[in-house]
Amino acid sequence: MEFGEYLKFAIKSAKLTNRKFAEKYGVSAAYISNIVKGKRLPSQEAFGRMIAILEPLITKDVYFQLTEHFAKEKLGINFDILLPAQGDKFQKENEILKKISSLSDNQRKVVCELVDEFSKLNRQK
Numbered sequence: 001m002e003f004g005e006y007l008k009f010a011i012k013s014a015k016l017t018n019r020k021f022a023e024k025y026g027v028s029a030a031y032i033s034n035i036v037k038g039k040r041l042p043s044q045e046a047f048g049r050m051i052a053i054l055e056p057l058i059t060k061d062v063y064f065q066l067t068e069h070f071a072k073e074k075l076g077i078n079f080d081i082l083l084p085a086q087g088d089k090f091q092k093e094n095e096i097l098k099k100i101s102s103l104s105d106n107q108r109k110v111v112c113e114l115v116d117e118f119s120k121l122n123r124q125k
Helices: 003-013 018-025 029-036 044-057 060-075 089-101 105-124
Strands: none
Touching: 003 018, 003 029, 003 044, 003 060, 018 029, 018 044, 044 060, 044 105, 060 089, 060 105
16 A cells, blocks of 8 residues: 555545545645555645644554555655564554654655665665
C-alpha cells in the first residue's frame, strides 16, 4: 500500500468521509482526493496537521502505519534498516515512530540526514 491508501484507510477508520475530513482539515475535498489517489503527497507541515486531526480518532496501529508510510514516501526513511530482524520488530517500530512523530520538522530532517549517512556507510562496507 502507498501513503494515499493508508490515508484513505485512516479516514475511514476515523468514521469520516473524505469530504468531512477535508472540512475538519480546512482544505477542499479535491485536495484530499488527490492525496488518497496517490497524485500528490502533503508537505511535512500539512501531514502534521492531518495527523493531529486523525490521531484521537484512530487506533495506534493505524496511526503508526500512516506515519511510517509518510516517512518512507516523503522523507525517504526506511525503518526496516533501523530494526532487528524479526522478533519484537513491530514493537520497536512503533517505539521509533512514536519518537520520530513527536519531533519538529527540522529535527525530522536531521534524522533523515543521519539515516542517509548511515546507509551510505553501510553500502561502503
